Amino acid sequence: MTKTISRRDFLKLGAAGAGALALGQMLPAKVAQAARAAGHINAEGDGFVHSMCEMCVWRCGLIAKIKDGRVVKLDGNPEHPHSRGNLCPRGQSGLMNTYDPDRVLTPLIRVGKRGEGKFRQASWEEALDLVASKMTEIKNKYGAEAMVFSSTHNLSQPLFENLLYGFGSPNYGTQRSLCFNAMIVANTMTYGMEEPGRIYDDKLKYILLTGRNLLEAISTSETHDLIMAIENGAKVVYLDPRYTKTASKATEWLPIKPGNDLAFHLALLNIIIGEKLYNRSFVEKNTVGFDELKKEVARYTPEWAAPLTGIPAETIIRIAHELAEAAPHALVHNGWRTSNFVNSFHTQRAISIMNALLGNWNKVLVAAAGEESGALGAPPQPAYPRISALRLDGVPWKYPVVPFKIGVFQELRDNIVSGDPYQAHGWFISRQNPIQSLPDRGKTIEAFGKLDFIVTVDIVLNDTAWFSDVVLPEASYLERYDPLLPVGDKVFLRQPVIEPQGEAKSALWIYKQLGERLGLGDYFQYEDEEDYIRQQLKPLGVSLEEVKAQGFAELSSAEGEAEFSWNTPSGKIELFSDTLAKVGFPGVPTWEEPPQPAEGQFYLLTGKIATSTQFGTQNNQLLHKYSEEPRLWMNTKTATDLGLETDDWVEVTSEVGQIHTKLLATQAIRPDCVYMTPGYGHLSKGLKTAYGVGASDSAVHVTYTDPISGGQALSQTFVTVKKA
Amino acid sequence: MTEIKHHAYLFDATRCIDCRACMVACSVENNIEMDKTRLWVAGLGVTGTFPDLQRGTMVYHCMHCEHPDCMSACPVGAYTKAEDGPVTYNPDLCIGCRYCMNACPFGVPHFDYDKGIIDGAFIDKCTFCPQRIYNGEEPACVHTCPTDALEYGDRDELIAKAHERIAAHPDKYIQHVYGEKENGGTSYLIISHVPFKDLGLPELPEEPINEVSEKVMEMTIPFAFGWGTVLSMVAIAAGKHNQKKEAEAEKQAEETK
Ligand code: SF4
Ligand code: SF4
């Protein structure tokens, strides 16, 4: 047994000697040359640099304070619409990610057995040559499709896509199916866009949140909006089996039975349509398929939904009436991590449709500005080679309506294990941690065992890097450039506020270097990071220097008031979807009975906390400092019946795994559920702060995929709990 | 921001989501060691029986009292009350007697038990971020708060704002601004939807304690300890977690065998 760090060691790490500074004593200070050249930082190494947070995907604008060449503080940028001057706890702690003593600062090549954690340092030259030769070997022997690529939700993703599609592989893993496939696919089928934007103005009267724990799963500006809407008197109804912090601020909390959100929403539709409470002129003008919808929901009465949801029929009826009363200033929020049960797609469709019936378009919901902007330039590049191999994740041959760039990640893993329809041999992973993110961790490690070669790009030795053959050290978000991000009528810049530490490099550099070694140089026609951004800015007529100075550039909003139509086959909001019907799925939201735990089993719930983002921030010492110890929540009465008390060690067992963790007996959860904070229980001993803290939810999560949206049903795992 | 004659904070418990951004911000801004903090979460947390539940927590740091008990108790004059609000502490004068810890009705000053006398700096507490407020910036904790649960401004203006807000929502707020009068007034003002004692706040007379008598002085000690036990949430998790780490690591390692 390796000894993990003791409390003393930990304090030393943090305090780092007599000066007792909390941060950044471990590595030499370096001012970013670019920031100095741009005049942000004076000769003494002091100044302010505008950039963007990457502690979660919300990407708040930040202003980094530099002192003696070191980042000493991050504050929110008041001009950025996502931060409005604030940063959440993760954003505040961001410099500790950069100054994490566990950073990987040179390329590493494995020398021990996989998972043993033995690596040697290597030069970039050697590491990149090795990666390119292994990838080429796999391509020559088994075809390009035998290389799997995965990366998600980051600004360098277009270049990652160049690497994978240029290489010729169809196998693209994103983690979206572990999160919000149900919502995205439902909105795409209904509105022709992934997620409409939401307006919180002072007219907003009613907000129905279905498990959207906006006060703990923070998106800084929207979290602020919700608190202010509550203060302005909006009624907030919140469905969640747990009494979260959002539940505590809501006007009404409904501890619904897991898996039955669909029944609740179908019953709402039943009343709104049955009692003709919908916005008739809006529906007539802007939607198709009302009659099919009406016919289907006629059978979903509140009396039918009551025993399923545990919510009295009168309450459901009242909420429907209140919604209609408040319309169009009523929001039925789609939620975020929404793939909870295999029926979640229908739940999301019902929610999207309800908004249309309330006629809240352009009052509450608006067309979302995508992350791609036609106004920006890009380096020239050739078309991708034709790829004829099937995708291992079943898109579209098993999941016909799931978009390619979203995919079904858990199915990809399963088919690496099964070798069906063909065997994969290599995996290129960038800024992702499938060992922690995918359900059924044991199976993911089994999939790794099937592969000849695994390479991971990250800033620390996360669990996936720990099991890899080569680890390429990326520069942290405070140390690098990324492609520009359009938000509203501006484009925002991420720029280095300090030089990368050690040998760390940006993704733009890593992908280009690798691309050139693979003969794909034409897909990476930029000299360096700055040149890439200059090419993006070219059509705007703005210089990089100007953007660097204020952190953003204005986009001309010359679009005008063109007649709006939805990007669906009919050009309207589709209450009935022909696309779905054609591939054999119900065209309107339809009830599907969710599975239930057997006697003696519990629903296993997970859900975010304010001080972590998925499984990527537990090693941040500042967040660790202010996070509560992760424990398994169980209703106090249930715990008493089982003879369990707070802080007892318990054994939690599902179909696929077992974990040990401590218990927290609390009133704040339904008696038939238990809850775990996700993202703990790391395997990598390279994460000295996170290692040994808490248990892993992915070790017990069972893989269940929604057949329509491809979403992993994250709350459909049932467990037994007993004293360890 | 208008001119600030008397620096003060307003904390609104109905807005606070216990996210702890303020705590992280303070740690970074002021280079606080990993096992220390200047802000805590206090309050009873979740109370009631499923499904009839309520939650009351607050974030607090030094109240910057108008008549600071810490200062009265300190035998060497290490504390100073600035005319414009902040109560500051000078580590160079401190002799480590810990009188201030016992005197403070809010249990704010913390003693550094890990250090010997010659290492200096025994006590730590919130300084009101002078490096920021005297340069036109909000204190770090206030500046980052995503819900504006923490606000900063002139004491009189904040008192007026607090009264306006509680009067506008009589069903929601307890009709009282804590700190306006308590203990002779504080510069950290609090409004709430749950009784102040459920947030862990002591009931204090309007007259400043340190200007009453020895008897009351003694009375403050139980308050300080009472507060300590009400302090529900783990304030500094670091130490606590790490004592458990080895045991947990072993458990996890066994599972992955
Ligand atoms: S919400 Fe928090 S973590 Fe996410 S980008 Fe904003 S500050 Fe960073
Ligand atoms: S930052 Fe604001 S909302 Fe978050 S804990 Fe602090 S006071 Fe509360």
Ligand code: SF4
């Ligand atoms: S809260 Fe305590 S430490 Fe702060 S000024 Fe008042 S008495 Fe002094």
Ligand code: SF4
């Ligand atoms: S005012 Fe400054 S020192 Fe005091 S708690 Fe806030 S951030 Fe910390």
